Amino acid sequence: MLVNQMKKWKLLPPPPEGVLKDCHLPPLLTHLLFNRGVTTPSEVEPFLAADERLQGDPQLLPDIAKAVARILRAVLNRELIAIYGDFDADGVTATTVLTEGLSQLGGRVFAYIPHRQEGHGLSCSALEEVRLQGASLVITVDCGTGDHREVEEARAKGLDLIITDHHRPTSHLPPALAVVNPQREDSSYPTRELAGVGVAFKLLQALYEATGRRSPDELLDLVALGTVADLVPLTRENRYLVRKGLEVLNESHRPGIQELKNQAGVKRVDTQAISHTLAPRLNAAGRVDHASEAYALLVATSTSEASELAARLERTNAERRSLTEKVLEMAERKLGLPVEAPILIVGDENFPAGVNGLVASKLVEKFYRPAVVLELGEETSQGSCRSIPEFDVLAALSECRELLTRFGGHAQAAGFILPTSNVEQLHKRLTQIALRRLGGLDLQPSIPIDAEIPLSSLNGEVFRLLERLEPFGPGNPVPTFLSRGVTVMDCQRVGENGEHLKLKLREGEISWEAIGFDLGSLSEQVTSSVDIVYNLGVDDWGGERLLRLEILDFR
Structure with missing residues (x-):
C-alpha cells in the first residue's frame, strides 16, 4: 500500500x-x-x-448523588481533599476548576498532578503520597476509569476515591466510591463527549446546586480552554460551555491567562487561538518538564508571578517544538520510505514520551496511516497512538490487552504501557489488526x-x-x-x-x-x-x- x-x-x-x-x-x-x-x-x-438550553442536568451523570454526598461530608468535617489531575491541558484545567470551586465551598483542598514519567492515570505510589499528606478523599479528574488495581489498593489503605473522567471504559469499572463518567454504558447523560474539565465542572455545578449556590460560571474560562484543547466535539453541551467560556476568557482578569495571552501575542481568544496558541503552551509544561508549572500559572494571583511563569512556558514550548521536529526526523528515518505498512509503529530509547503523541499526529498527517510511537525502556515501554477515522485504535489496543500493563484513551488517540519484552509481539498483533480492518481500503485523506x-x-x-x-x-x-x-x-x-x-x-x-x-x-x-x-x-x-x-x- x-x-x-x-x-x-x-x-x-x-x-x-x-x-x-x-x-x-x-x-x-x-x-x-x-x-x-x-x-x-x-x-x-x-x-x-448556543445558550444554557444546551446544558444537561448534572443529576443525570452516573454516581453523581454519591459523589456530592461524600464531598459535602468532607467539606463539613474539614477533611483534606486531594484533586488528582493529569498532565495535559484538559487535566490541568480540570484540576484548577475543582481546587478553586471546592475552596469556594470552604473545602480544604490541594492538587496532585503526576509527572508524565508516572504515566497517565493513577499510581499506587502517588496515592500513598497524598494519603501521607493527610488526604482522606481523592477526587480524580480526566483519569481513573481503568485503574482497578490502584483503586483497590487505595481503598485497602483507607482512602475514599471519587473518579471523574471522560475516557471510554474498556472493561468493568473500578471499585471507587463513585465513577462519574458520561461514557459509562449505563449513563443517561445527553452529552457523552464532555472533556475531563467538562465533567469536573458538572460535578461542581451539582455541588453548588446542593448548597443553594448559583452555577460557578466564572470558571468557564478554564472549561473552554480544556475542552478545546482536548479536541472533543463542539456539539451539544460542549458548544454552550465553549461559547460561554470564550466570553469569560476574553474578559478574564485571571493573571495567568492574561500573561499567557501577552506572551503569545493573542488579543482576542477564539477556538483557533486556543488550539493553535494557548493550549500548546499549557501542554508544553507536561511534555518537557512538569505540568505543575501550567497549574501554577492558572492559579497565580499576582501579575509578576504570572508573567514569570508565562515566560517560562514560552521557552518550554519552543523547546517542545524543537524536540518534536528532532524526534519526527528520527522516526521517519527508522520507518524508511516508501511507507507500505497499514499502521506505522516506531520506537527508540531516545524518543521522549512527552512528544511522542505529537510525533504520531504528524506521521498520521503526512502518511494517512494510524501511528504508534514508543519510548523504549529496559524493562517497561510506553507508547502514544494517533489514528485515522477508519481505524479505532482504542479498540485495537483492547484486542491486545493481555500484552499491556495499562492502556486507555479514545478512538483516534490513545496511550499504553507494556513490558518491553512484549513490544515485538504487540507490533505483530497491531499490524494484523490493521491489515484486517484497513486492507482493501483506499487510504486517502479527504x-x-x-x-x-x-x-x-x-x-x-x-x-x-x-x-x-x-x-x-x-x-x-x-x-x-x-x-x-x-x-x-x-x-x-x-x-x-x-x-x-x-x-x-x-x-x-x-x-x-x-x-x-x-x-x-x-x-x-x-x-x-x-x-x-x-x-x-x-x-x-x-x-x-x-x-x-x-x-x-x-x-
Whole structure:
C-alpha cells in the first residue's frame, strides 16, 4: 500500500428541498446547518444561540448523588481533599476548576498532578503520597476509569476515591466510591463527549446546586480552554460551555491567562487561538518538564508571578517544538520510505514520551496511516497512538490487552504501557489488526466541502453569517467552500523558509488575498486558473481586520 497524498474533495450534498423552510433562513445558512446535523426547526435556535438550553442536568451523570454526598461530608468535617489531575491541558484545567470551586465551598483542598514519567492515570505510589499528606478523599479528574488495581489498593489503605473522567471504559469499572463518567454504558447523560474539565465542572455545578449556590460560571474560562484543547466535539453541551467560556476568557482578569495571552501575542481568544496558541503552551509544561508549572500559572494571583511563569512556558514550548521536529526526523528515518505498512509503529530509547503523541499526529498527517510511537525502556515501554477515522485504535489496543500493563484513551488517540519484552509481539498483533480492518481500503485523506459557490458571492455579510455558527471545532468545522476557475494574479512563497503560499486571486471584478499555510512546496503547481478549496478567514495584521481566503487545497 503506497501512500497517495492527493486529497479527495468530498462535496457534501445539498439539503433536501423543504428542510428548515419554515425558519426563513438564508439558503447558505440552511445548507451549513444541515451539514452539521441540524435538520428540524426546533434545533435551529438553540444551536445558533448556543445558550444554557444546551446544558444537561448534572443529576443525570452516573454516581453523581454519591459523589456530592461524600464531598459535602468532607467539606463539613474539614477533611483534606486531594484533586488528582493529569498532565495535559484538559487535566490541568480540570484540576484548577475543582481546587478553586471546592475552596469556594470552604473545602480544604490541594492538587496532585503526576509527572508524565508516572504515566497517565493513577499510581499506587502517588496515592500513598497524598494519603501521607493527610488526604482522606481523592477526587480524580480526566483519569481513573481503568485503574482497578490502584483503586483497590487505595481503598485497602483507607482512602475514599471519587473518579471523574471522560475516557471510554474498556472493561468493568473500578471499585471507587463513585465513577462519574458520561461514557459509562449505563449513563443517561445527553452529552457523552464532555472533556475531563467538562465533567469536573458538572460535578461542581451539582455541588453548588446542593448548597443553594448559583452555577460557578466564572470558571468557564478554564472549561473552554480544556475542552478545546482536548479536541472533543463542539456539539451539544460542549458548544454552550465553549461559547460561554470564550466570553469569560476574553474578559478574564485571571493573571495567568492574561500573561499567557501577552506572551503569545493573542488579543482576542477564539477556538483557533486556543488550539493553535494557548493550549500548546499549557501542554508544553507536561511534555518537557512538569505540568505543575501550567497549574501554577492558572492559579497565580499576582501579575509578576504570572508573567514569570508565562515566560517560562514560552521557552518550554519552543523547546517542545524543537524536540518534536528532532524526534519526527528520527522516526521517519527508522520507518524508511516508501511507507507500505497499514499502521506505522516506531520506537527508540531516545524518543521522549512527552512528544511522542505529537510525533504520531504528524506521521498520521503526512502518511494517512494510524501511528504508534514508543519510548523504549529496559524493562517497561510506553507508547502514544494517533489514528485515522477508519481505524479505532482504542479498540485495537483492547484486542491486545493481555500484552499491556495499562492502556486507555479514545478512538483516534490513545496511550499504553507494556513490558518491553512484549513490544515485538504487540507490533505483530497491531499490524494484523490493521491489515484486517484497513486492507482493501483506499487510504486517502479527504476534505469535506460544504458548498460550491462563486468567489464573487463572498462578502462581509457572508462572513457575519458564518460567525453565527461559532464556536468552530471537531463536530462543527469551519465552513469549507469550493470555487472553480479562479484567476491567479500573483503567487509567491512566504514564511521564514518559504513554507506558505501567498496568492492574489480574482473572479470578475473582485480580487482576494489568499494564504495557503504549509502549501509553499506546491508553488510550481499553481497555474493561471485554479479550482480552490478554502475557508473564509480574517487577517488581523496591523490591527485592521481584513477578510482573506485560507486555501486548503487547489487543482
